Amino acid sequence: MLYEREALDTPExxxxxxxxxxxxxxxxxxxxxxxxxxLLHYVQNAFGYVPEKAINxxxxxxxxxxxxxxxxxxxxxxxxxxxxxxxxxSVCLGTACFVRGxxxxxxxxxxxxxxxxxxxxxxxxxxxxxxxxxxxACGQAPVVMIDDDVHAKVVxxxxxxxxxxxxxxxxxxxxxxxxxxxADARSHVQ
Ligand code: FES
Numbered sequence: 001m002l003y004e005r006e007a008l009d010t011p012e013x014x015x016x017x018x019x020x021x022x023x024x025x026x027x028x029x030x031x032x033x034x035x036x037x038x039l040l041h042y043v044q045n046a047f048g049y050v051p052e053k054a055i056n057x058x059x060x061x062x063x064x065x066x067x068x069x070x071x072x073x074x075x076x077x078x079x080x081x082x083x084x085x086x087x088x089x090s091v092c093l094g095t096a097c098f099v100r101g102x103x104x105x106x107x108x109x110x111x112x113x114x115x116x117x118x119x120x121x122x123x124x125x126x127x128x129x130x131x132x133x134x135x136x137a138c139g140q141a142p143v144v145m146i147d148d149d150v151h152a153k154v155v156x157x158x159x160x161x162x163x164x165x166x167x168x169x170x171x172x173x174x175x176x177x178x179x180x181x182x183a184d185a186r187s188h189v190q
Contacts, residue, residue: 085127094134
């Protein structure tokens with residue numbers, strides 16, 4: 001199963017982007033960079049990363065070179081030009097977690113998912129972050145965050161169950177989406 005985010009390649013989505021570009025352009029006529037940041041957020045929130053086609057589209061609409069938009073997107077670590085998984089696993093490597101075995105937990109995630117730290121699984125369900133500093137929950141060390149979910153006092157033996165839980169969640173989401181798409185298709189036929 002290849003996890004894909006909500007199908008966004010619809011004319012409505014691109015129209016929404018165009019409307020936002022227009023608003024940003026009007027609001028910040030003197031600063032393309034200021035206008036660009038919310039647009040890049042909008043794209044990344046939708047796709048999970050900033051795809052080349054969106055970069056080209058924005059560059060053309062703002063009348064700037066593609067390399068400029070790319071440069072702004074790659075300057076900020078929040079933006080990714082590579083596809084990311086549905087879930088991002090962040091194993092805290094701060095001191096309190098490190099001394100309680102966080103590195104072994106990170107290694108176990110990488111081993112089970114067959115990726116290097118920083119990598120994304122081939123089914124695009126997981127990205128394993130390679131740089132997680134103190135997550136502010138030292139009393140719960142070692143801590144793993146998966147998106148906004150905090151997993152406290154994790155041990156390497158928990159990793160398989162955690163992975164299975166999120167894989168099941170991704171599958172349920174994909175199934176629900178397929179059912180919605182089938183229901184939509186049926187309602188168009190009727
Ligand atoms: S060191 Fe891991 S939460 Fe603080």
